[in-house]
Amino acid sequence: MTIDIHCHLPYLVYNEIKNLNSHADRPEIIISSCTYLFEYEKIKDMPNIEISVGVHPQAVDFDSEKCIDFFESLPVILKNYKISAIGEIGYDLHPSNRPIEEQEYFFLKQLELAKKFSFPVIIHCRNAFEKLFESLEKTAFDLPVIFHGYSGGFKYLDTIKKKGYIISFGLPLTYENSSKLRRIVGMLPIEQILTETDSPFCCSYRGQERSFPFMVKNVTQKIAEIKNLDFKEVEQKITENARRIFHEKSN
Numbered sequence: 437m438t439i440d441i442h443c444h445l446p447y448l449v450y451n452e453i454k455n456l457n458s459h460a461d462r463p464e465i466i467i468s469s470c471t472y473l474f475e476y477e478k479i480k481d482m483p484n485i486e487i488s489v490g491v492h493p494q495a496v497d498f499d500s501e502k503c504i505d506f507f508e509s510l511p512v513i514l515k516n517y518k519i520s521a522i523g524e525i526g527y528d529l530h531p532s533n534r535p536i537e538e539q540e541y542f543f544l545k546q547l548e549l550a551k552k553f554s555f556p557v558i559i560h561c562r563n564a565f566e567k568l569f570e571s572l573e574k575t576a577f578d579l580p581v582i583f584h585g586y587s588g589g590f591k592y593l594d595t596i597k598k599k600g601y602i603i604s605f606g607l608p609l610t611y612e613n614s615s616k617l618r619r620i621v622g623m624l625p626i627e628q629i630l631t632e633t634d635s636p637f638c639c640s641y642r643g644q645e646r647s648f649p650f651m652v653k654n655v656t657q658k659i660a661e662i663k664n665l666d667f668k669e670v671e672q673k674i675t676e677n678a679r680r681i682f683h684e685k686s687n
Contacts, residue, residue, distance in 0.1 A: 585638075
């Protein structure tokens with residue numbers, strides 16, 4: 437079965453979730469990200485899914501009650517048996533976001549929580565990879581690190597490979613103009629690869645309005661083509677990666 441380690445189920449409507457659960461290509465593992473407390477409350481009792489929780493770098497704000505309430509709730513939430521990771525967390529240097537100092541405060545605090553509770557982290561990083569690696573080094577973070585929506589190109593690939601970090605590839609890998617991502621897949625050991633959809637926000641082709649976790653099968657198929665491997669073999673290896681990273685943690 438396929439694996440979707442990063443999506444946003446709180447933004448699917450009832451019929452979409454119902455159709456997902458009955459779909460023939462429903463992934464074996466679905467991990468839904470929650471950025472706010474209301475998102476977590478909406479899906480925490482949903483069967484057959486797992487959850488990652490964390491203050492997104494685009495959501496950090498010392499003056500936001502919504503952000504602070506969620507951040508302060510994380511230690512309690514992390515004791516929930518359905519939590520599989522902390523994320524998506526990291527840095528985003530888009531000019532519309534809060535200052536890097538504010539993002540750093542939340543990122544470092546969440547790395548501390550991940551270490552305390554032995555959770556892997558799912559990373560969102562835009563234009564701040566040096567800062568990100570610096571933070572991971574400063575905290576001596578030694579649990580699995582997964583890059584969601586990786587945008588660092590070839591520049592940081594050697595560091596990622598050396599550190600044993602993971603890149604999770606999504607629907608953009610299937611785009612016609614994804615030659616750089618395809619080359620990165622070819623250069624990365626299969627043991628350092630996961631799959632995701634970022635649904636419903638990331639679409640698999642132009643003109644499509646929404647995406648769904650079962651579309652991760654297209655990503656797996658593309659990885660198999662790039663690696664010149666059988667689809668079932670890639671599916672099995674990525675499943676093994678996900679189980680090792682998310683389910684074989686110490687408590």
